[in-house]
Amino acid sequence: MIKAVIFDFDGLIFDTETYELESYQIIYKKYNVEFPLQRWYESIGTNFVFDPYENLIHSDTKLDKNEICKERTAIFEDSILQKSPRDGVILYFEQAKELGLKVALASSSTKKWIYRFLEMLDLEKYFDLIYTADDVTEVKPNPELYLKVLEHFGIQPNEAVVFEDSPNGSLAAIRANIPCVVVPNAATQNLVFDHQVAMRINSMAEIDLSELLQKLSLKQI
Structure with a gap:
């Protein structure tokens, strides 16, 4: 679950x-x-x-x-200036809360960089936990960021799902044994992702979070 x-x-x-x-x-x-x-x-x-x-x-x-x-x-x-989060992102945050899920952010960027944009976009309120490069000794593709999230919540890898847009990020999730959904952007859509990614979608707007999680559960059976 x-x-x-x-x-x-x-x-x-x-x-x-x-x-x-x-x-x-x-x-x-x-x-x-x-x-x-x-x-x-x-x-x-x-x-x-x-x-x-x-x-x-x-x-x-x-x-x-x-x-x-x-x-x-x-x-x-x-x-x-005046740019917004990617399509479907905020809806996923809201759906996660409705489903009673913990919501975490794990980034290879610095805390200063992340919090600047979270404040600008009014997104900090959605997260139960935020880890950045300042919280680990090695960033992605090292799995340390994701392992720290698991440890903080006291959960197993199969009790979480990671959303990533890059090969380095998805590899970190894979190394932490967490199912990873990749959502490439314009800069990463043509890059090669590890075959072990659990799912690939073009946008979070194309599928509800609950439906996505159900599909992932069926894949794990």
């Missing part, structure tokens, strides 16, 4: 990943440098394994990294 639903944040609840990718592509295009897209993809859902400004700065030693960073950040900030 499912007792908790656990959500990633970036790219799943709020599509910061797509907006950030677009901001980097805009700034790279301005200086006629190819953005290292594959390396970006490899970093989604975990800590950056590379400096996203590296190729740009190396292309022209006259460029100031701090100024480029400010310019790119301004583009990102402008792109997220």
